[in-house]
Amino acid sequence: MNLLDILIAAPLLGFLITLMLPKGNAGLVKLFTLIFSIGVFAASLLLIGPVLERPAVMTWVTDAPWIGTPAIRYHVGMDGVSLWLVLLSTLLTPISILLSWKYIDHRVKEFFAFLLLLEFGLIGVFVAVDLFLFYVFWEVCLVPMYFLIGIWGHDRRIYAAVKFFLYTMVGSVLMLAAILYIYSKAGTFDYPALLLMMESGKFTMTHLEETLLFLAFFLAFAIKVPLFPLHTWLPDAHVEAPTAGSVMLAAVMLKMGTYGLLRFCLPMFPNASKENANWIVVLAITGIIFGALVALVQPNMKKLVAYSSVSHLGFVVLGLFSGNQWGLDGAVYVMLAHGISTGALFMLVGFLYERQHSLEIKDYGGVATPAPWLSTVFLVTTLASIGMPMLNNFVGEFLVLQGASQINIWWAVFAATGVILSACYMLWMYQRTFFGETPDSVKHHMHDLGAREWACIVPLLVLMVWMGIAAQSFLPSIGASNKTIIDRTALQTKSTTTHAEVSNHGR
């Protein structure tokens, strides 16, 4: 039992304790979950050191039998990629709790309990290296988010919650079928063991098998990402979810899909990944441009940010299926950066909603006058989101475009239009919301950031700048993890880069 096991178990324990707290005492529930989740975050910081020493291999490994037949193991561990995603989860959970302090006024206990249950599932997904265990955590995440949207959401919350659940469920049952098929062939769910068997030729797949298995996994992950044209659940879920739900959904849950692609699809099915890369990249680029264009015409702020997520996640998929070191590093970096900046955007939109009770852009205007700090913070976040140099998204998107251009320059050209369009829709929304005449209703309701709100946003602002100017804090570990994937898959054969250049990069 090491620190990681404790970290996985802790949120579940917190969930159970929260459920047992007295119903009437909302203050106690909030305080307990906040302190508990901050404790979890603090503990998760201790994970960093050992992982950074050897980011290319699994650290904090626990491998214990769980179920005898079929052989299912509780096998967890983290490398340089999963480390940052776990930290993203543990950081955003206390922030989400603090964020919902006043907004949630009914069934308080259940709300905060579900946030902890969600954290349990998310940490599990990012550290599980047994296919079965991964599937379990993957599904566990579904339940709390379903309730978060369905109970505390806006008007069309039920439709959005059910759609969210069913979309994910359809994808994941096919993934389960694929996992079972692999087990029937290889006799194990254990992922490292499986990769070893593939390397030594003990487990081989025919071309058809590999393609079908790849597609089964890919579909489950693509729905979660969401990749165009499977994205339609996302705007509904985001618009209807309470602020904390949107933040967790955008910042962490979408990364489950891209993480799955990186961790499982690419290494397990290298040939299928390469063969199918073309149409997947076309879908990714379509998503980038389509998401941006739809965001441009959204009258609803949350929907706008949601479609911007479709666009940004397209970059991640583009990077992953470029298949070279830049592409993969950039993809992971965009995952993290998008988590921070879009999480912050949903939070800020939530702040506006709490003041004005509207998500429509037309109901705002001139907010900068009554709330200058809120406007400043919003601007920084907006700039981060559109990929301003010195802020977080720039690094990732740049690497992705560079990686894509190595494969096909036109990929980079088309994808880059998404960056330009993102500046259009974000700045246009900013202009209409924060500048211009200040209507009376806005003047009346709009007050500047309070202490609690500052506490929510400051950690994210710090990270936006940090990730923008000191990418080297993160990139070496990410790069080392990705390099093992690239080495294993030999995916980069198409790339013109020499091996030496690739391995020098990011050091």
Added chain:
Amino acid sequence: MDAKFFPQTAELLRFLPEIILTIAGTLLLVLEGFKKDEDSRSVISTLAAISIGLAMYGTVVAYDNPGMAFSNMLVSDGFAAFFRLVVLGVGLLTVLCSTSYLEREKSNSGEFYVLLLFSLAGQCLMAAANELIMVFIGLEVSSIASYILAGYIRDDKRGNESSLKYFLLGSFATAFLLYGVAWVYGMTGSTNLQEIRVALDKGVPSMTMVSAAVGLMLVGFAFKISAAPFQVWAPDVYQGAPAPVSGFLSAGPKAVAFAVMIRVFQTAFGSLMPKLEPVLWVMALATMTIGNFAAMWQNNIKRMLGYSSIAHAGYVLVAVTSNSATGTAAAMFYLAAYGMMNYGAFAIVTHVAGKGEEHVTLDHMKGLSQRQPAVAALLTVFLLSLIGVPLTAGFFGKFYIFKSAIDSHMYWLTALGLLNSAVAAYYYLRVLVVMYMHESESTEPVEAIPGGLKITMWLTAAMTLVLGVFPGLVLDFATKFAVLNK
């Protein structure tokens, strides 16, 4: 083995559960005559529960004395013990739920428990039957008692309809089965499962007749397990019967009908299984699909659970189709898990339905999470398990079934079956939606949960979750017992 006039002691021990249940049922019938006033009748339910407990002990004794009994008519093996324990467990839950239910419906009388014990005796007999005539006798004993139980609330129209429908269609099904048995006897000269197998290996006058006979028997079994296209009775019966009885019918008799089907097909007609596979394949897929798609439109929860039980029968049929030891083990695990979670769901329906079972539509569940948070949370556990969300027993049930299907190279059936389970999520989620996401319309005061019901709910929920984390507790036994004596 020569037939002996007096059975040996070991033979009697192998038959102990049935002996206990029959004697206890008869004694309770007599005792009931002496208990004129309603209040003192509660002792009968206690005694019934004790008898079932004793029968469980009898099952263990029978298991410790493995072998054949009564000229190879019965077999006491692990497979029989497993299903005897499953049906007795369901029977015990039924007693726990029924006491308060019958008091509420002003129908508290001893016959209910007597019929239940007889029905259980028939089901235990089916689990251990090694002979087609024994299968028939067990089925009849179990069914006739069940027909009456389904219409136990005499002045309830829906109950009467349910009972009559169950009786007519059930008799029809049994006739098919018996006809099939007669043809098998005509072709092989025996009704003993092992002897049929030997006769088939040696060669029979007409394999066509044998195939037709197996077809007739399959029709009979398909009725009992509510497999398509013989499923139409199930929703009507489950909707009309008293809720604790619906739970009983959906769990116990169905499980043991599967047990008989597996034993008969794998032991006697093993050589015909490859021929039968396409039929079972289509039947499994049709059963799942019809059950799930019909359940989506239901507003009555009992009826929805009825259709859902059809769908679940389809999943178990997938395991039967795979025709392997892992498939049998998966079916055993699933039936045990399904018995628990579905009975739990029916226990909650029993409570929420209120007097006269008036509150059984989705509208009545609105805002249940606020009025009765614990009940709503428990029902959530059962529904998530029925959907097949990980960390519940239902998930591992589906997991093992589809794993066995993949092991038997039935890839399409696996994919279609899993997609079916995603469709099923929709109608289970509807219940979650009304419980958690709608405001309550009811202003009636919340009724306290009677003790027996409370125990049932918490026990089944706890077991559903425990099996969701440690499925080995049941699966290890299932795997051990899944290899049938050929």
